[in-house]
Amino acid sequence: MKPxxxxxxxxxxxxxAHAVLASEGGDAIVIAGGQSLVPLLSMRMARPGxxxxxxxxxxxxxxxxxxxxxxxxxTVRQAQLLAWPELAxxxxxxxxxxxxxxxxQTRARxxxxxxxxxxxxSAEIPLALVALGGEIELSAAAGKRQLxxxxxxxxxxxxxxxxxxxxxxxxxxxTRPGDGYAFIEFARRHGDFAIVACAAMADxxxxxxxxxGVADFPTARDFGPLDGAALDEAIEDFAFDLEARDDLHANxxxxxxxxxxxxxxxxxxxxxxxx
Amino acid sequence: xxxxxxxxxHRVRFTLNGRPVEGxxxxxxxxxxxxxxxxxxxxxxxxxxxxxxGACTVEIDGAPARACLMLAVQADGMTLRTVEGLAPEPxxxxxxxxxFRRHHALQCGFCTPGILMSLDIYLRGHASPTEAEVRxxxxxxxxxxxxxxxxxxxxLDAAAKLREAAGDA
Numbered sequence: 001m002k003p004x005x006x007x008x009x010x011x012x013x014x015x016x017a018h019a020v021l022a023s024e025g026g027d028a029i030v031i032a033g034g035q036s037l038v039p040l041l042s043m044r045m046a047r048p049g050x051x052x053x054x055x056x057x058x059x060x061x062x063x064x065x066x067x068x069x070x071x072x073x074x075t076v077r078q079a080q081l082l083a084w085p086e087l088a089x090x091x092x093x094x095x096x097x098x099x100x101x102x103x104x105q106t107r108a109r110x111x112x113x114x115x116x117x118x119x120x121x122s123a124e125i126p127l128a129l130v131a132l133g134g135e136i137e138l139s140a141a142a143g144k145r146q147l148x149x150x151x152x153x154x155x156x157x158x159x160x161x162x163x164x165x166x167x168x169x170x171x172x173x174x175t176r177p178g179d180g181y182a183f184i185e186f187a188r189r190h191g192d193f194a195i196v197a198c199a200a201m202a203d204x205x206x207x208x209x210x211x212x213g214v215a216d217f218p219t220a221r222d223f224g225p226l227d228g229a230a231l232d233e234a235i236e237d238f239a240f241d242l243e244a245r246d247d248l249h250a251n252x253x254x255x256x257x258x259x260x261x262x263x264x265x266x267x268x269x270x271x272x273x274x275x
Numbered sequence: 276x277x278x279x280x281x282x283x284x285h286r287v288r289f290t291l292n293g294r295p296v297e298g299x300x301x302x303x304x305x306x307x308x309x310x311x312x313x314x315x316x317x318x319x320x321x322x323x324x325x326x327x328x329g330a331c332t333v334e335i336d337g338a339p340a341r342a343c344l345m346l347a348v349q350a351d352g353m354t355l356r357t358v359e360g361l362a363p364e365p366x367x368x369x370x371x372x373x374x375f376r377r378h379h380a381l382q383c384g385f386c387t388p389g390i391l392m393s394l395d396i397y398l399r400g401h402a403s404p405t406e407a408e409v410r411x412x413x414x415x416x417x418x419x420x421x422x423x424x425x426x427x428x429x430x431l432d433a434a435a436k437l438r439e440a441a442g443d444a
Contacts, residue, residue: 001324005281008302008348031349038344039325042305050278051302053349079338103415105393106326108338109345190414 003041007050011057017166018141020052025163030054033077035102035110036118052166060168065090069135069171078107078115078125090174092273093132093199096183097124103191113167116152119159122194122213124185126153128172130218131199131210135171140164146171153217179203180274182266186258188249195250196258200270207267209235214242214255223267235263279348289353291316292360300347307331309347310357318358318388322417329416332389333357339393339415358388361395370440371395371433380429382420390416394430402438406431 011017021028027049031037040046054060060074063084070090072081078101081087081094088095101107101115101124115125116136128134129149136152138145138161147160154160161167175181180202185194197212206224221238223231239259244252279285284299287309298313307324310316310333322330324343331342334356361369368376371394381387390413397404397412404412409430413423 002305002308003303003346005301005303007281008279008346010279010348010351034346034349035326035341035344038305038346041303042325042343049281051346055349103329104397104412105329105332105339105341105415106344109335109340190411 001042003038004044004047006041006048008053009050010053014057014059014139014168015141017052017054017057018139018164020050021164021166022141024050028052028163030117030166032074032114033110034114035106036114036120054166065174066171069173070094071137071169071171072112073169074111074113074167076112078102078110078112079104081112082107091132091172092175093128093181093183093201094172096181097128097185097197097199100124100183100185100187100190100194100197113170116170117159117161117167119153119157119217120193121156121215121217122197124194124197124212125170127197127199127210127212127218129153129170130220131201131208132173133220134173136161136167137169137171138162138165139168140166144168150220156216158217176203178274180270180272182269182273184262184266184269186262193249196255196262198259198262198266200263200266202267202270202274207270209238209263209267211238211242211259211263214239214244214259231267232260232264235260235267238263285348287347287351289350289355291355292357298347302346302348304347306333306342306345306347306350309350310342313347316357316359320385320388322385322389327417328386329389329393330386332392332416334392334396337396339396356392358391361391369395370436371398371429374429374433374436375426378425378429378432380421380425386416386418386420390418390426394433398430398434398437402434402441404431404434 029048031051031053062073064071082098134149136147182200185197187194194213199210201208208222210220212218239256244255279302287300288297307321310319320330322328326341326344333342
């Protein structure tokens with residue numbers, strides 16, 4: 001339970017971090033809050049040649065309100081976003097979902113962008129990004145690009161980030177008047193990884209449900225104005241399309257049942273919140 | 276900052292319980308091991324060593340954090356408090372520690388340093404917590420002896436005593 005050896009670079013500028021990633025690529029790992037990476041190092045599931053600490057790069061912090069989105073910089077900790085007084089006003093789904101990330105003691109150090117980078121299938125931040133149609137801002141020495149969340153998450157703990165890139169920020173779309181949101185998570189104990197997590201967003205056009213903890217990465221589907229038995233049937237199809245698997249925590253049939261029950265409940269609640 | 280190479284020990288300096296401390300660590304050394312083996316501060320306990328049990332919780336720059344989820348080199352330049360820093364003077368317990376003693380909020384004591392650090396920080400920012408809030412905050416700690424009931428009672432009692440003291444001041 002001790003990490004293997006690696007070099008450590010505390011980057012002071014973005015250029016410095018980019019330079020290490022450009023020259024060492026896949027052998028380098030960015031460390032921010034470290035709340036998932038350090039246990040992976042300790043269990044030797046991650047064995048980088050060099051760690052690049054970006055927490056001391058000056059320009060990577062900050063929660064900025066843009067026209068249609070909230071931009072959260074790479075060094076913003078989960079607790080900092082949760083404590084932001086304007087969070088619920090600008091994006092209620094985040095205010096609902098963030099308290100389910102780990103515990104206060106890990107949210108105090110874990111970063112928002114770090115959670116996106118890890119891409120755990122049951123994590124709340126990737127789920128919120130997919131549910132809201134958020135974007136991920138990547139940068140490298142060679143340049144910048146911005147990807148939609150559903151293109152970014154592309155496999156089990158896998159993303160389309162290139163080895164020379166780091167996440168500079170993530171963008172959560174802001175709420176619009178009349179939008180309704182709901183979030184329901186099922187886990188054995190508070191703070192455990194979700195067995196199933198559901199996020200729903202309802203507007204005048206219809207409703208979208210995103211599910212985490214079932215497929216390899218969080219997945220969203222639009223259900224339009226469907227309601228009643230037709231909605232239940234559509235959620236049933238969605239539950240099967242997620243291709244749930246058996247694991248230590250729950251079997252596939254149980255996960256599908258959670259998607260049916262909690263998915264419907266989350267959608268209904270999001271619609272009720274549309275005032 | 277120059278690259279800290281894997282095969283060497285590097286000087287790490289930070290403020291611990293109000294005093295500057297320093298020692299040498301390889302980049303891979305966890306903060307828990309640095310506190311205990313390099314600095315000899317063994318009040319911080321090591322339980323699961325992957326961030327679940329909470330026994331190693333310390334204060335880093337004003338917030339609670341798992342010392343096992345941090346590298347010693349990451350802590351360079353930061354301000355830390357550990358359980359050794361809680362008592363106001365030798366032989367005198369802090370309000371929270373005293374409440375733990377009176378309520379029998381520990382048996383084996385293994386989880387206690389982490390719980391004390393978490394609650395000490397929490398009560399600073401939340402003078403009048405409800406039982407539900409205390410329980411939610413304690414969900415980041417595992418205790419296999421007490422069943423948590425006396426821990427919650429001690430936390431609420433300490434909060435009341437701290438409010439009283441603040442009112443008198």
